[in-house]
Amino acid sequence: MAAAHNRVMHSSDTPPRPSHIFLDMDGVLVDFISAAVRLHGHGHRLAEWPTGIWEDHSVLGLTPADFWGPIETHGAKFWAELEPYPWALELYEQLREIAPVTIASSPNQDPHCLEGKVQWLQKRFGRRFRDFLIGPPKHLMARPGTVLVDDSPRMIREFNAAGGRGILFPQPWNDNHPHRQDPLAYVFKQLERRTGMPAPSAVEKDAAS
Numbered sequence: 001m002a003a004a005h006n007r008v009m010h011s012s013d014t015p016p017r018p019s020h021i022f023l024d025m026d027g028v029l030v031d032f033i034s035a036a037v038r039l040h041g042h043g044h045r046l047a048e049w050p051t052g053i054w055e056d057h058s059v060l061g062l063t064p065a066d067f068w069g070p071i072e073t074h075g076a077k078f079w080a081e082l083e084p085y086p087w088a089l090e091l092y093e094q095l096r097e098i099a100p101v102t103i104a105s106s107p108n109q110d111p112h113c114l115e116g117k118v119q120w121l122q123k124r125f126g127r128r129f130r131d132f133l134i135g136p137p138k139h140l141m142a143r144p145g146t147v148l149v150d151d152s153p154r155m156i157r158e159f160n161a162a163g164g165r166g167i168l169f170p171q172p173w174n175d176n177h178p179h180r181q182d183p184l185a186y187v188f189k190q191l192e193r194r195t196g197m198p199a200p201s202a203v204e205k206d207a208a209s
Contacts, residue, residue, distance in 0.1 A: 018099040018165075018195050019145035022138065025105035025117065027151035028169045029088040035078065039070055049172040054153065056173070072110045079116025080123070087184050089124075094184075095149070098191065103132040104141065104148065106155070139164075147195070149187060165194050 026032035033056060037045055042060050053059055057067035071078055095101045103121060107113040114134055121129055133141070138148060138155050142164030149167045150156055153174050156166035167190045170179035179186040192198050 016145055016195065018147045018191070020141075020147070021095050021099045021101045022104040022133075022141055022146065022148045022150075023092065023095060023101055024148070024150040024152070024155070024169065025103060025120075026082075027171055027173075028149060029084055029092065029103070030082045030120065031085055032082055033173075035082050036067070036071060039074075039078075040067070051172055051177040052175055054173050068108060068110070071108075072112070075110075075112040076116035076119060079113055080119035082120060084124070091149075091184055091187070094188070098195075099147070101131065104138050104150075105132070105134050106136040106138065106152075107134055147191070167191065167194075 023029065034043075034046055036056065037043060037060065040060055040062070045059060050059060057064050060067065092101060105117055107117060117134060118132075121132055125131075138150070139158035139162040142148070142159045142162035144163055146164040147167065148156065148159040148164055149169055150159070151169040151171045151174055153168060156168045159166040167187055168174055168176045170176035170183040170186050172180060176186065188198075
């Protein structure tokens, strides 16, 4: 009986496998900040971004209205033509080996932003691609077993508070900036720690050996 009790306790300590992973766009898959900063003529600031500062407009010495105004002037085209990060496809595909993945993006207040984001997704995944949700309240998707990968500290806090498990994607503008040189390694290390699921590449390596 004692041995059986120990086995039950050990099993209950094992983190559950993720049931669903929600993956942010801007700052995780899509390089919004480079395009925005260059649009304002401050491309040189990218290499010297002050670590841990989330308010991009303040880094450029602009008001929110002055920051977003030129972006909104470009309409949907600005969002549709943003460059993906070099790791974008790898991150998406490896996460899909762990659990179903849905792209979750929060738009700004310009209606053209939604249009451009959908165009961006369809350009890369096809017009029939439907695995996305666009809206600010990402915490509404949180429940036991769900994971959010996002570069926004606020989104992660709200998702965790609502019962999900958030992973703050390393970027210069958040507290995980020390890990930004290899953000994917950090994400999969956190997934393994919080869910017990090793990165797909690690599984393949173990199988080959």
